[in-house]
Structures are given as structure tokens and as C-alpha cells.
Amino acid sequence: MMKHPERIVSDAELEDLLSVPSAELVDLMKRLDGDLMILGIAGKMGVTMGRRAKRAMELAGVDRKVIGVSRFSRPEEREKLEAWGIETIPCDLLDRDRVRELPQVPNVVFMAGRKFGTGGTEELTWAMNTLAPGNVAEHFRNSRIVAFSTGCVYPLVGAETGGCTEAVPPAPVGEYSQSCLGRERVFQYGSKAFGTRVLLFRLNYAIDLRYGVLHDIASQIWNDEAVSDSVGHFNVIWQGDANDIALRSFELADSPAAVLNVTGPETASLRSIAEKLGEYMGKEVRYAGSGSASGSCYLNDAAKMAGTFGYPSVPLDRMIRWQAEWFKAGGSSLGKPTHFEVNNGKF
Secondary structure: OOOOOOOOOOHHHHHHHHOOOOHHHHHHHHHOOOOEEEEOOOOOOHHHHHHHHHHHHHHHOOOOOEEEEEOOOOHHHHHHHHHOOOEEEEOOOOOHHHHHOOOOOOEEEEOOOOOOOOOOOHHHHHHHHHHHHHHHHHHOOOOEEEEEEEHHHOOOEOHHHOOEOOOOOOOOOHHHHHHHHHHHHHHHHHHHHHOOEEEEEEEOOEEOOOOOHHHHHHHHHHOOOOEOOOOOEEOOEEHHHHHHHHHHHHHHOEOOOEEEEEOOOOOEEHHHHHHHHHHHHOOOOOEOOOOOOOOOEOOEOOHHHHHHHOOOOOOHHHHHHHHHHHHHOOOOOOOOOOOOOOOOOOO
């Protein structure tokens, strides 16, 4: 296991750390047949996933391509990916004809989707979260697909439950979460209709330092704002671990589609984490509410993941310390709040 630094203070250092593949991922690349395509690569997690995959292939000594597909609304992300040896193809996944022009590859990660801004433009959220998957499921019917999803398809539960396992039936709250279940159902249909091997990757809250639940809480504390505590508990996982597990999940893809919860092992207490962040940053912590709504949380039980891939390499306290040091060093922000405090389905 790699040695972690005490602090991370620059975007370059952060992106490098997020892109270091595990020894297990390098071994997988020796077994994995063919090229890899990441759909939606220019999003929050995709850029470092692409670099991680490319580095793993190089360390494995295999000559395969990593191909990144996105609309690339920010050209600098495309330039960064190409500098790392990743081929890029601009494509709107809602354009069925353009999707049909994408090269066939045996391994596909689907990361595209829409969450925030759903209120008022619900039709666009449903299109992005169901029509785009339909185009992909049809075109890549002969591929293995790891399709990113979310723990928001589960019902809201209390911390005492330990979170929802993969056996809990979906009960999404609100149109965003409903559209995410729609995305899953489309991939499940493709898996049954075409025999496509699919893994539904139900992720709860990846941590990058520039965004994420810990970033949102730390930002409120750092800026002397009251911490929203309408949601009392949550799960988080280091983004590098989440991406590593996603790439290693190709071997779990199946028909009918398999399901995997992905998050950290802890049921994290918001107030406990806020107090630690305040201590590490030397700031007083105030709260916006009573914290009495802790029984309405999105929580995943990731025991299956841990049993298959082992525990995440970055523990929760390390993430908390890194997050505090990031703010103290004036680290950047992606300006994309998670709205983890939302438990009424309205994003």
C-alpha cells in the first residue's frame, strides 16, 4: 500500500495522488482484454479515472487505449487528458447518431448524468439519465459496462440500520433519484435483451478535496457559516479508491446486471466530523438546525464491496485531515456543492 502524504496543497499534487493505481488494478489490466472507453470523462471523477487507467496499463506493460468521451465544454480538460496519452472524442450522448459513430470497445465505463438543476428542468434530467443510457446500451451491447449510479435510488434510512444493502428494493425520493433508477432500469433492460454484462455502481459521496461532503462542511466552517445539519449521517469514500474499484469492477459485470454499493465502511456522524474539521482548522463550529432529522439519510452498506476488493486505502480521519489542510493552504474549489443535506429529493 502506498504511503500517504500528511497534507495535499496543490491541484497537481491532488490529481497525481488521485491517479495512482493500486497493485490490484495493475494486475487486472494484465487480464483485461481490449481497450477501455470512459463516457462522461470530463466530469468530476472521470479525468483522474482516465489517468489512473492509463498509468495502470503502462505499469502492467500492456499496449491498450484509454478513450475519453465527453462534450468537452471545458477544452482544458481535453488538453490535459491528451497530454496524459488518453485519446479523446467529443460527443453528446443524447445524439443517437453520434453515439453510433463511436468505436466499439470491449470495456466501457458510463459516468454521464445530471443531478443539480433538476428543479425546473426535469425533462433534461430525465433525458440525460435515461435516453443517453439507452443510446449507450444499444450501441455497446457487446461490451462490458460499468454504469455509475447512486445510493439515492434507495429509501432514506436511519443511522441505526447500517445502511441499505444491495438486496434493499429501490424507493427513490424525488425526480432526480427516480431518473437515476430509470438509468439503472435502461441498463438492466439492455443487459437482459442483448446479454450485455453490466455492473450498476451505486456510489455514495466521493471525496476529492475540491468538492464533496467534507469540502462542503469544511467550507461552511472556514467561512464562519452555520453548518447545515438537516442530515445527521452519511457515507464517504476517497475518490481515488472509488475510481480504482470501478475499474476493477469489470470482472463483476454480469447479465442480468449485477449491483454493487460503493462507499466507505463508516456511518459518519456530521456533527462529529464538523467538530474534527473545526479543531483541525482552528475554527468555531456553529449549526443551522437541531440535527434532529438524522433518521432521514442516504446510507449504503458496502460490505459486499469490502469483501470483494478490501477496505478503501484512505481512512476517514485521513480524509478529514487532508480536507482541513486543503482549506488552510488556500486550496481551490470546483464550485459544485453536493447538497448532501437534501433529503426531500429536490436537487
